[in-house]
Amino acid sequence: xxKKIIVEINNIGMIYHSLTGETEAIKDINLSIFEGEILxxxxxxGCGKSTLLSIIAxxxxxxxxxxxxxGHKVSKSNRNIGYMFQKDQLLxxxxxxxxxxxxxxxxxxxxxxxxxxxREILENYGLGEFIYSYPSQLSGGMRQRVALVRTLLLEPDLxxxxxxxxxLDYQTRLAIADEIGVILKNExxxxxxxxxxxxxxxxxxxxxxxxxxxxxxxxxxxxxHLTCPEGNRTPLRxxxxxxxxxxFNKIWRELDVxx
Amino acid sequence: xxxxNISKEHENYLINIKRKNRNILLTQISIFIVGLCLxxxxxxxxxxxxxxxxxxxQIWKLFLSYIKKGNLFxxxxxxxxETVVGFLVGTLLGMGIAVLLWWSEFWAKVMxxxxxxxxxxxxxxxxxxxxxxxxxxxxxxxxxxxTVSIVVTIMNMYISFTSVDEDLIRLVNTFGSTKLQIxxxxxxxxxxxxxxxxxxxxxxLSWVGVIVGEFLxxxxxxxxxxxxxxxxxxxxxxMMSVFILILISALMYKVIAILENKFTRW
Numbered sequence: 001x002x003k004k005i006i007v008e009i010n011n012i013g014m015i016y017h018s019l020t021g022e023t024e025a026i027k028d029i030n031l032s033i034f035e036g037e038i039l040x041x042x043x044x045x046g047c048g049k050s051t052l053l054s055i056i057a058x059x060x061x062x063x064x065x066x067x068x069x070x071g072h073k074v075s076k077s078n079r080n081i082g083y084m085f086q087k088d089q090l091l092x093x094x095x096x097x098x099x100x101x102x103x104x105x106x107x108x109x110x111x112x113x114x115x116x117x118x119r120e121i122l123e124n125y126g127l128g129e130f131i132y133s134y135p136s137q138l139s140g141g142m143r144q145r146v147a148l149v150r151t152l153l154l155e156p157d158l159x160x161x162x163x164x165x166x167x168l169d170y171q172t173r174l175a176i177a178d179e180i181g182v183i184l185k186n187e188x189x190x191x192x193x194x195x196x197x198x199x200x201x202x203x204x205x206x207x208x209x210x211x212x213x214x215x216x217x218x219x220x221x222x223x224x225h226l227t228c229p230e231g232n233r234t235p236l237r238x239x240x241x242x243x244x245x246x247x248f249n250k251i252w253r254e255l256d257v258x259x
Numbered sequence: 260x261x262x263x264n265i266s267k268e269h270e271n272y273l274i275n276i277k278r279k280n281r282n283i284l285l286t287q288i289s290i291f292i293v294g295l296c297l298x299x300x301x302x303x304x305x306x307x308x309x310x311x312x313x314x315x316x317q318i319w320k321l322f323l324s325y326i327k328k329g330n331l332f333x334x335x336x337x338x339x340x341e342t343v344v345g346f347l348v349g350t351l352l353g354m355g356i357a358v359l360l361w362w363s364e365f366w367a368k369v370m371x372x373x374x375x376x377x378x379x380x381x382x383x384x385x386x387x388x389x390x391x392x393x394x395x396x397x398x399x400x401x402x403x404x405x406t407v408s409i410v411v412t413i414m415n416m417y418i419s420f421t422s423v424d425e426d427l428i429r430l431v432n433t434f435g436s437t438k439l440q441i442x443x444x445x446x447x448x449x450x451x452x453x454x455x456x457x458x459x460x461x462x463x464l465s466w467v468g469v470i471v472g473e474f475l476x477x478x479x480x481x482x483x484x485x486x487x488x489x490x491x492x493x494x495x496x497x498m499m500s501v502f503i504l505i506l507i508s509a510l511m512y513k514v515i516a517i518l519e520n521k522f523t524r525w
Binding site for chain 2: 054057059081082085086087089091092093102105106107134154
């Protein structure tokens with residue numbers, strides 16, 4: 001493989017301690033993420049997907065193992081990671097422009113040039129007329145787009161997407177997932193997408209990791225090849241690919257859901 | 260939308276709403292006026308004992324004479340001064356302590372039972388001790404007012420600080436923010452609505468502290484007028500003082516409401 005490895009996850013294990021005992025959340029996870037790919041992660045609910053993201057983001061110290069990003073161990077000082085949550089986490093008391101520059105502001109990089117770039121990106125993503133609006137004046141889909149701009153402005157090496165569409169209604173969700181998928185591909189961003197939605201994972205990801213129930217370990221990694229109609233690949237159009245159903249059934253079987 | 264192209268139906272709707280609001284306001288004012296009139300009439304026809312209840316015109320006359328003598332402004336001024344100082348110091352100090360508790364989880368846990376106890380204690384019970392310790396003057400009264408409002412402030416603000424969305428803190432942590440930045444950019448601004456509601460509560464509480472303090476010190480202020488009026492059985496002085504008290508605290512509440520509009524425009 002000549003593709004550059006961005007993230008290297010070596011033998012990660014995580015044990016939570018509480019007064020009533022200890023819980024093993026993650027066991028022996030080894031994984032590499034390549035530059036420019038979107039890696040989907042699916043798994044049963046409560047299997048420790050969010051824990052894994054927190055560890056990769058350097059917000060949580062694993063019990064064992066290491067995470068290397070561009071060859072360096074993640075730590076508080078050197079991390080360059082964008083994190084998107086279920087909720088957009090916009091600050092209601094700041095207007096859209098002030099919201100997207102929050103990261104730059106905290107890192108002390110607020111220059112007039114960066115302000116200009118922020119405005120440009122907002123314009124490009126169809127948010128130009130809302131620069132001075134407050135978040136409460138925007139729809140759910142637009143708010144999530146603002147959150148994406150806030151994340152991209154920091155030019156992160158890696159984007160962690162923690163079910164970023166699940167708080168949206170179904171139509172908006174399809175539209176925004178499509179839009180953000182295209183943006184990530186155009187910007188050649190590397191992303192890790194955690195989702196409950198199997199179809200969403202297939203349509204957006206290049207590879208999909210299936211996790212087992214707790215303690216989470218990797219059950220299988222599936223390479224996704226979709227022959228999309230009309231050549232140019234967008235997540236929404238890829239849902240029409242003939243292989244789509246096949247991947248869906250395969251992942252569904254692997255997840256082994258019992259209600 | 261401009262006003263000249265609204266439909267007939269919408270116009271009726273707007274007129275209806277306006278009429279309803281006007282009726283509410285008119286009824287509110289009428290209740291007040293009718294109440295005053297009944298009080299006055301009952302007093303004039305000797306249905307009630309005016310020695311015990313006084314009556315509006317007498318209170319008004321007393322009010323005018325107090326203004327003429329200049330005492331009124333003196334007493335009201337002192338009480339307002341004590342309340343405002345007690346309110347500001349109590350709120351700021353309470354905020355400061357809440358920030359410290361937010362900063363150190365250890366101390367928050369250590370202080371928890373003490374705060375719960377202090378919160379359930381009627382703070383006015385401390386007033387005699389405070390006045391002996393601090394002195395029977397403005398300072399004792401102001402400290403009494405502070406003790407009444409500070410505990411509620413600490414508890415309300417601490418709860419508000421710690422209930423900020425966990426993911427929001429995680430987000431700014433991925434930006435590499437310091438704890439001070441989290442406080443400045445996330446925790447304090449997101450607590451503004453709680454702060455405003457605490458301010459509203461504190462206005463009332465500070466008045467409680469000041470009036471109780473003035474009852475005990477009995478030198479000057481609206482609380483002094485009330486106690487004095489009660490002791491010499493001149494209930495018109497008591498009634499006048501209570502009316503003034505209602506007016507001023509309502510005014511202060513209004514100021515906070517204006518601040519609220521200004522700071523929560525989002």
